[in-house]
Amino acid sequence: MSTKINQDEINGILWKACDTFRGTVDAAEYKNYILVMLFVKYISDVWQEHYEGLKEKFGDDEEMILRRMQRERFVLPTGCSFQNLYDQRNEANIGEIINIALEHIEETNKQKLSGVFRNIDFNSEANLGQTKDRNTRLKHLLEDFNDTRLDLRPSRVGNLDVIGNAYEYLIAKFAAGAGKKAGEFYTPAEVSELIAELVNPQAGERIADPACGSGSLLIKCGNQLLKNGIKDFALYGQEITGATWALAKMNMFLHGMDNARIEWGDTIRSPKLIEDDTTMKFEVVVANPPFSLDKWGHDDAANDPYKRFHRGLPPKSKGDYAFISHMIETTTQDSGRVGVVVPHGVLFRGSSEGKIRQQLIEENLLDAVIGLPSNLFYGTGIPAAVLIFRKDRNRSKVLSELSSGPTPPLPLSREGGKLPPPAKGEAGRGCCSSTPAATIRMLRTRIG
Template structure:
């Protein structure tokens, strides 16, 4: 997607806010402040714009004009009720972002006012509950003493206020927010695995899972380990009816869950289309009492994480068909089976996992064999190393289906994309060319020399249900033959050129004279050395 000048300007303003906090705390902490402030401004500006349109009609020229109208209309109970029904939250006129930014400019800002604004939004509707819980306005990280801390908050308010968020149409604001999350992931490093899937990987999973479902109205998408929801939201751009997508996601980390909720709003997702939950995906199945089967299941769970593997899970409908549970030390297949259980018969699931799931034995081997016998594993895609912030190991995308329609085969497409990347300073990346090549091979489902192979079930069975990609895709490249005669001639020519260069150097040294006896002695030693080398 092309980046517009408006988008670049917005990114620069928002990212500049990070400079105010960067020297005070690490990225994993200050991301919560910056993203929280951006979201508060978004909600505040949206309220003022909606209030102006409701009371005056149309769009104000400035946020100050919208603020004035909102203050005038705030005593009108009918107006307030209509506004509340439309946006589902409220903010008092004296604590809107516009008002607080003015106070910051006039040195009259108090942190208590901003906290009051946070509290009012959080108490407006359950969908906003504890949304700003990670933005601690009284943290000593902001500075030493109340004055310094208040000054830091005020500076951040003023910087973010340079962006009139309502001036940006479409997904510009959501994309800028996504960009910031990516930038924080880069700075945070390993901790970023908790909240961010690189955009290129998200794009591959989205294109694969939505394939042949682009025209579905009311598409349901599910990520049981959603992080910041970037992977879920990537599906939006490939649907013909994005406004009707129903998003389901669960996240264990509360701060990351809050980030996902903010990300949804900033991408313009209607609250009625958001079904997000803060909870442990493996410990207790969810969802169970609403939509439970989904068109698209996408997931980038924590790799080889420990889980309880309590024997009671053998009667859990997610795991009961396989006779064994994934080992306590590695929950990879627990995540996979959870996602697969919630997949519609007509849907597609794609999950990123470490390569070990392809060949490890014992319980994992039994689960893998069962899935292969069912024809559930549709494709295996090997990705390059060092794509993710939380690990440098190469990973694999496992694609699953519950039904292949009239095609009852149990073959598996293997794609080796491990060499398809652009090397970066910190992380390797996939370009659009790499992404398109991988997705095209997936859709074509044909053998491609050194890159892809469609393996029959019998072939996999002969390999004892081992799915290690090199068993099926031969990427070996023969070394070109060396012309020994040419190599010898090249060595002779090189030696000749070296001798000529040394001869010229020696000739030049002999023409030199020194101005002191010590210098002359040193020059004669140098001449003797080169003369010996030339013999």
């Protein structure tokens, strides 16, 4: 009987597999190859174990076995398993062989995997080098994943969390090495946990992330419910970058959240989550959108058919309030909650942003401003904060909890355009510190 694998072991093996690319291929690029190979290895190991179980049950009745195998969560076409790829690792066209296998897997599982592998090219000279170097790297990659300790069969893994956690572990490690590009696909776990706790998703609710990256924040919200035994919820996301959208799709599958709807496209210019000819409405909307995005779609927003920017148009060169406006307008009227990560400039910049901000305050939507420690986000030292908006607020005060360090001006209230100063004591030390759980409990108590 197979020995159960533990989380640290699988994480270590997978991270070592990255040595094939480390130092020769940019981390923002090679992460896609590693994560796709992990996905293929996982579905192949599951397929093989289930096939062996049916073989034991039905013997030589291959027709019955194949008929049963067609009911699998993911169906592997003949010749497309990880083992098939490994057996061909010395072929001169191994990159092309992997690409063809991925195409067949995608086509066979079109309802779930349509488009997921279209942005990954294992035969790319630009990313993986000229033929000889590329073949060597791919051979080593297949050999690393063929490590006997990296046996991902259900009988050895035990539960899906181990695989999903390994995927998240790799994404976090890649973010650390990706510099400024990290923000395109990763939200630090501490920030995701904080937001998930504060928006407090409930049974039966729809939860969306309009800039979902690799899906980590959405998964944290889903896990917030699952840990309480609640399975009645729905996840939705949209991501503008094709390769990152694919990572989010695979991330959902590896966490067992197969019903999540993740769309590919520009949320501001072309929102894909549409229902009854308008934007879908969600009880919870969370996001870590790109900070101060230039050319975010100002001209299109001026004639937005969904009326998301009725409080005013953000400046062309800074899209922060475009995302905030979209998020607020896509929450349900009676109980909608928004949790969004923003740069501090959102709190005090003037002109059109100041007018939008003032309108949000006058509508009594802003519930809390929570400062985050500096250098929390990979690739940028820009100070950031979490804003919490609620449609069901029954008080006028805004909770302001800022991290240690200089406090920016906060022209956000009705009275003279300023928020109350940060509270003194432990709360004033900021979130995501040495005791994030205690900070979250304190904020949940104060926010309500």
